[in-house]
Amino acid sequence: MSGGAVQAIQLFAALSILILLHEFGHFFFARLFKTRVEKFYLFFDFLFPFPGLLNFSLFKKKKGDTEYGLGWFPLGGYVKIAGMVDESMDTEAMKQPPQPWEYRSKKAWQRLFIMLGGIIMNVLVAVGIYALIFGVWGEEYLPVKNAKYGIAVDSMGESIGLRNGDMIVGINGKKIDRFNMIMPEIIYSEAKVINIQRNGVGVDIAIPKGTINKIIKAQRNSFIQPRTPIVVEGVANKSEASNMGLKAGDSIVAVNNTPVVFYDEFEKIKRSSAGKPISLTVVRNAQTVILNGKVPDTKLLGFSPKSYADFFTLDKITYNPVTAIGKGFTNTVDEIANYGRQLKLIFTSSEVKASESVGGIGSFAKMFPSVFDWQLFLKLLAFVSIILAVMNLLPIPGLDGGYVVFLLYEMITGRQVNEKVMEVATTIGLVLLLALMVYANGLDVYRWIAN
16 A cells, blocks of 8 residues: 555544544533534535535434434534534524524523534543553653754755754753754744854854745755764665665765764765765674765665664653643643644744645645554644644634634623524635635645646
8 A cells, every 4th residue: 555545544534533523522512401413424415615515425324313424525524403503504494483402592601512512522532642642652752962962954954054063952042851842943933043052152043034934845854853873774675775785783984985973974975976976984793894886866875874762862751541641631732832823823924824834635644654653643633633623713604613702792792693694604604614625725736736
């Protein structure tokens, strides 16, 4: 199975699970307050957002007052709650006198919980998944102070004044303890300064305007990395490295007779040697071996180096069932805050452009690894659950947040929003959501064609 297929299957599974749980949140509170739920659907049984077009389901079964079904349009799902203007736009039912089992007959605070039910469920799902992850795998990270060789930077990092071997101590004067938080902190805070130690002397590196935009646009993970010695982890079959005789465990100590210690030094020489002969001096089982070959035009020899985890001491935290739940909660709060910071940048930052940061189904799929891994899948499942919670809380009619705004208005003023106004606002909101979906997925198509 191709890597793309693995990513697509993971995305489909994740969205199906999270949509069901989100809709169950609405369903739970509706039933808790004795409100009739007429439909519970995974995916839409109509052409969203047009409830009167292509109305059919792949599966449906009536149980009690509720019809459970599987729709054909795989972008979301819904519960149809009696006495409520929602995606189904069943305005005929709203013309009848309110019934005790209907949404519109319930108290405002009860309706508020019904509308927040999906968001609450998404947050609880994230807490539960993170708790499971921390309980089973614990938490492992590289402290900045343990990256004893400093950082390795790419050409973009060098262009702003960073150098290989610099020791990062803070961002905008804020101390950074975990190496994996360096890049998020630079982007989320739109950092102006990176605080480093160079040869034992403190130096502040100013980040020029436009750098963060370049990092995001290039999607570079190599901007700042832990600097590591160069030891071979694995060699690809039928690659130039394989033809040269390079083997796992080899330590490269010279390239074209130039001594090297770190991977970035090797990379610099290799990149300048495309299409040219290359000579590697390696240490293998305490013996020095000379390997000769040629650097392909792709500049890839076909081997992977050992990761920083093989050279540095990582901090490992283990959790029992109780502490795992606590960590799951705090981590969910942190991830919600970080995602909120990302959204804020799209609307307020001159560095972050929507056309470069927003994506559709294709972008979502690329978040998942091409080789299935339970821990990574669960982490992404929790993160996507947070995305659904935050996005549904946006005050757009048609989303849960839009209904919450109307309810808060009612609770503050004591007056319900006119049902006609609700219908018009919901229609506008649904059309707006469709436009956003087309825009986001259109960007994915454009990027695919451009690349």
